[in-house]
Amino acid sequence: MKTFWTLLSLACSLSVTIASPASPPLERRAKALAFRSCTAPNTVALTFDDGPYDFMNDLIDTLNKANIKGTFFFNGNNWRCIYDEAMVQSIKKAFNTGHQLASHTWSHKDLTTLPWDQIHDEMWKTEQAIQRITGALPAFVRPPYGTYNDLGSRSCWLTRTDDFELGL
Template sequence: MLLFYILAFSLLIITSTFALPHNLEERQQRAQVITRCTVPNTEALTFDDGPCKYIYDVIKALKDSNATGTFFFNGNNWGCIYGQEDAKRVKYAYEQKQQIASHTWAHKNLTTLSADQNVLEAFERITGAVPAFMRPPYGNYNTRVLDVAGIRKQTVVTWDFDSGDSTGASVTKQKSLYDAVVKKHPSTILSLAHEVHGKKFRMIVSYEVLPYAIKKLRGAGYKLVSVSEYLGKPAHQRVGKPSTRTMSSCFCNAMSIFVD
């Protein structure tokens, strides 16, 4: 079975490579890069590195406050998007009217890699929708990344406020960072957080901080919206029906041979 997925992925790599124009700049306009919100008094809460088990807590906190978040999912980072639980989490976020977006397949630095189409195909299989937005890992991009994103009709999104959860900030420290940005009261905020981030057996989870952050931001007069809402653009390139043929997590194992 693993051999089947290796062969299937080999074919996918070949077809994806030939699908890209040789002269990217002449064939397609480069992707737009969004670094901040554009509508005054809005805040876009974004969450990277999922889908993880804490997504249910994160979405509950958002829905309890009538807020919308944007989830930048990986294909195979903390888990395989085709695994039963991860696929269920992606579908749940989509069905709960949260915005789903791409954070690439394996969270590699895109400036040193060739193009990767697989995470978009996973989204379409699981939800029927193809995201219109992507976030490059570590926020790193170059002209090659923007060219490929442009071909795929994606908008690149970074951030202008980091909650610090992925770099070891404690819950107390993260709350103080939200306090500080609210005190400065910029016109808009585009925040970076993570569903879950592990570091030497110590777990730092966004959902512990999220209710506090929502309360502070709302109290300061910010409207909490998705990335697509504040830009006034569709969240998806197209929306259809999810695939009735499921993929196995073996696909992720096969892909790791090529991606790692």
């Protein structure tokens, strides 16, 4: 009986080794950067939270006519689901006309009240949705309410915290 369990254990180990490609070692990343103003003098960044859902196509058309680019911070499922067909079409329109797409988390929860695994889930779901819709990863993450802590900054890529970042 002992030989059976030893062989079974060995077979399982081999199947996991064969099925799993060798992955590179994980690297430590620096903490996320928090932008509170523009980094280039005499510039302004137009950023929009939560879609803006109902007005998104009109806003994209207005920005495009003026040859201005904006950054749209999307929720996955706060006011409306990011996978709703109208949202998918608006997101593709924004992306295809050169605007930046970014994450505002899945359900707009205050990240400072969540454990790390829930923070990661809030960010991962939205990143995955944007990538599925456009084929691209979001440029930034903006934490809801502009609040974040050490746990959140370890989970994010780059964080912007103000709706309009003026550097005039």
